[in-house]
Amino acid sequence: MSLIANTPTPPYYAVIFTSERHEGDHGYAAMAERMLALAAQQSGFLGVESARSDVGVTVSYWADLESIKRWKANAEHLEAQRLGKERWYSAFKTRIAKVERDY
Template identity: 65%
Template sequence: MSGIVNTPEPPYYAVIFTSERTDGDNGYAEMADEMEKLASVQPGFLGVESAREGVGITVSYWESLEAIQKWKQNERHLLAQRKGISDWYLTYKTRICKVERDYGFEKTE
């Protein structure tokens, strides 16, 4: 997925994952692609946006707290979490937020 996610009318939830990586890939890119594909078929998943330059920021959007909890407990996601701690991250932080309002702009030609 790329670009800005087209989310539904609020409320919905955002999981903000910020991280600083270790040196080298060590299988990170392959697992990141797998996690994005796997998350995209989870019930309640709305989309994901990601950027990395120094600090990485990934925001995933979800219909409910229950959907987030089920994703957190997904077997492959649990493996990725363990690999993150052992191989890929110097530090990370996860924040879960309820989106109560959103707005935007899109240029049309």
């Protein structure tokens, strides 16, 4: 299985989540695995790519802005967001971009 998302012909959207984590896991790995499985079930989800070093970068790909809004409002995802603010992240930022070309 490739670690690079197999995205369709543009246009589509990318949600870029960058973060700095506190020391320790504190349930992070299990929640990250659950969120990936849950996102994959959402209408409009196209794939994800992720890397972590000093800064974590996760890029998820979506068919449209409405799919992104539904994912942001998902009850389990809202709980993960709350825990991220409380337990896991010392800093984070989310950016949304329209992909107009890929090659």
